[in-house]
Amino acid sequence: MTTTAPARKPTRIQQRNRRAILEAGLEVFSRQGFRGATLDQIATEAGLSKPNLLYYFPSKEAIHVTLLTQLMTTWLDPLRDLDPEGEPVEELLRYVHRKLEMSRVFPRESRLFANEIVQGAPRMAPHLEAELKPLVDETVALIESWIAEGRLARVDPRHLIFSIWATTQHYADFDTQIGVLMDGRDVHKDAAAFLDMLFRRLLTP
Template sequence: MAADGTALPAKGRSRIQERNRTRILDAALDVFSAHGFRGATLDQIAERAGMSKPNILYYFDGKEAIHVALLGALMETWIAPLRALGQTAEPKAALMDYIHAKLEMSRTMPRESRLFANEILQGAPRMGPHLESELKPLFDEKCALIRGWVSTRRIAPIDAEHFLMTIWAVTQHYADFEAQIDTLVPRDAHWARARRHVDAVFAPMLEPGAD
């Protein structure tokens, strides 16, 4: 059994095995994002995947192995917009591009957002090493970048750490609380309205002299 919970190393898998593994992970994403790790069961994942439980266990060594594989596979995708922050555009535009990217991820990847939210709410027992080794250094790097923009007065004086966390709180809310939003706000033009509102909240905060 490989470290990520797979029965075979990637280069040793056939196309059918790769297809089945992807099928299991997609089904598990549905189940974990809806029920969290504790509420999810292998039986639910097997039913969602249209496979038998023994067949699931051929590919993964239990529920936790599936969960760890999902988190590991999605981590780089999830932090990619933060990694790209500051590589192009002037500071205000770069930060607004990041905000738009996070909002778009909430629109197109709500299951992934809820998967991470559930893991964090449980104290990140499986994701903790990724947070320490991948997210923390990147977060520190981008906060230093933002503080540099502030010090040269290219953007307003903002608290870099809390500004990024406020972005996450606002944009990820649309995915993590999707059921509530669908009840409260008509679906027609919902995302266009959300983007206009997010722009109205964040853009003025970044203008030099906004303090």
């Protein structure tokens, strides 16, 4: 009888190098896009040789897909956290504020995702079908139930979700433009107050 040896746990150095490569990939992809990024750029950013990088990831696409897969979980968590038993307007406003905060804290991740979608989601299409669509469908049903109960104003749930994404992620995806127009000031505090007012007025019955 033969037994399969258990997989070795990565060493601390291997774990550190893998994190460095993913961090470097995030920086390069968010700046250059997938097509403009190269393994040489990522290796240089990570402080590793290209052969060393290829020991951990066989291709540029492997790094990109790993980053996008990790990002999808982070990106969808606030939507999953909507409480069906909560007060509808406050639940949706909490979602707005969490999405805006994510744009502040994770601007590179937001641009990475936006670049992938603009290119037609060649690497993320299966995740959009398997993870994003069912969650959005479930959220739409929840919003429709709140509207039917008279606890929300009558709005189109899907366009509401799209509007929340557009108004919050804009601050990450177009931060250079915003920085010029706002003289480099940190606009997130004012943005939070404005979006709270905007969506509260829209959603209150």
